[in-house]
Amino acid sequence: MKQIVRLFASVLIAGFALMYLTSYLNSEQGYSGGNTLTVYNWGDYIDPDLIAKFEKETGVKVIYQTFDSNEAMLTKIAQGGTTFDVAVPSDYAISKMREENLLLPIDKTKLPNLKYIDPRFLNLSFDPDNVYSVPYFWGTVGIVYNPELVKGKTFESWEDLWSPDLRNQILLVDGAREVIGMGLNSLGYSLNDTNEEHLQEALKKLNKLTPNVKALVGDEIKMLLANEEAAVGLVWSGDAAEILDENDKLEYVVPKEGSNLWFDNMVIPKTARNLEAAHRFINFMLDPENAAQNAEYVGYSTPNSEALKLLPEDISGDKRFYPDAELTDKLEVYDNLGKKMLAHYNELFLEFKMHSK
Numbered sequence: 390m391k392q393i394v395r396l397f398a399s400v401l402i403a404g405f406a407l408m409y410l411t412s413y414l415n416s417e418q419g420y421s422g423g424n425t426l427t428v429y430n431w432g433d434y435i436d437p438d439l440i441a442k443f444e445k446e447t448g449v450k451v452i453y454q455t456f457d458s459n460e461a462m463l464t465k466i467a468q469g470g471t472t473f474d475v476a477v478p479s480d481y482a483i484s485k486m487r488e489e490n491l492l493l494p495i496d497k498t499k500l501p502n503l504k505y506i507d508p509r510f511l512n513l514s515f516d517p518d519n520v521y522s523v524p525y526f527w528g529t530v531g532i533v534y535n536p537e538l539v540k541g542k543t544f545e546s547w548e549d550l551w552s553p554d555l556r557n558q559i560l561l562v563d564g565a566r567e568v569i570g571m572g573l574n575s576l577g578y579s580l581n582d583t584n585e586e587h588l589q590e591a592l593k594k595l596n597k598l599t600p601n602v603k604a605l606v607g608d609e610i611k612m613l614l615a616n617e618e619a620a621v622g623l624v625w626s627g628d629a630a631e632i633l634d635e636n637d638k639l640e641y642v643v644p645k646e647g648s649n650l651w652f653d654n655m656v657i658p659k660t661a662r663n664l665e666a667a668h669r670f671i672n673f674m675l676d677p678e679n680a681a682q683n684a685e686y687v688g689y690s691t692p693n694s695e696a697l698k699l700l701p702e703d704i705s706g707d708k709r710f711y712p713d714a715e716l717t718d719k720l721e722v723y724d725n726l727g728k729k730m731l732a733h734y735n736e737l738f739l740e741f742k743m744h745s746k
């Protein structure tokens with residue numbers, strides 16, 4: 390009898406040791422098959438309670454990683470060696486990923502909640518028929534300012550940023566397309582302009598802004614502006630919504646020369662290991678209640694029309710963050726300018742950053 394107990398105990402111990410070893414090896418390799426899902430999203434772009442809710446509902450463990458620019462995300466996915474199951478690129482980056490064969494088609498039969506997306510956000514030119522992508526958030530790029538700190542100045546035009554009274558008062562979001570685009574727009578050019586003379590003109594103009602630029606920053610821009618560490622910021626609309634929520638003295642405007650209208654969509658990169666969980670996660674985020682909770686938490690605008698109905702009227706009715714077609718028709722979506730031109734934009738942005746140091 391003793392022997393049987395001993396044998397039983399050693400089998401049990403060996404079994405546990407094996408289980409431990411496999412789970413250790415899997416986590417070391419960033420393996421995301423089995424019951425895990427790896428999500429790659431922008432920083433500050435989800436309510437963490439939703440991740441916990443998804444894990445509880447599905448038993449799938451979420452490994453969550455963030456990026457702060459489309460360029461960084463693209464490089465990481467293109468390099469390989471990662472196991473991202475879901476990522477959230479913007480419009481032009483989705484088009485580039487399609488071109489570079491970095492995406493898997495989405496199985497819409499697994500997304501019953503897709504019906505809640507407003508058709509206005511479907512079938513856009515960067516992904517006709519939404520073969521590879523499903524809307525997450527959308528918005529604009531504009532200026533947040535503190536009327537008290539700028540002493541009555543308004544920002545109807547991009548040109549207003551160049552005012553000599555704004556010395557060391559402006560924070561810029563650290564994005565190549567946003568900053569170069571602002572330079573181009575301020576000259577009346579398209580933010581998809583590829584004419585070398587226009588691009589050089591924009592760089593020269595941006596370099597003249599450097600005395601006014603306090604810093605180029607990531608997600609900290611929200612905290613800095615809300616705490617009045619700077620008077621003005623070039624920001625994405627959802628960040629503006631959050632800043633204004635923290636400090637209601639501030640204002641958000643989209644200058645009259647035009648600006649960017651952007652769309653961030655969920656995709657399944659080629660690196661995915663757990664397609665089943667990827668579709669479940671996407672469908673979960675499309676659920677109106679979850680989408681509304683997410684929108685309220687991060688401050689960004691939801692493309693989900695059922696979710697919109699669940700949001701308080703002071704959010705859904707705010708034209709600054711839910712602009713109607715009259716404004717959005719005047720804005721431009723970033724085009725996928727091709728590998729070479731996008732690299733050139735990045736170089737110009739780097740030159741500007743060196744200049745503003």
Ligand code: N2P
Nearest residue numbers: 431432433434625653
């Ligand atoms: C959130 C960043 C949103 C990205 N921190 C806008 N495309």
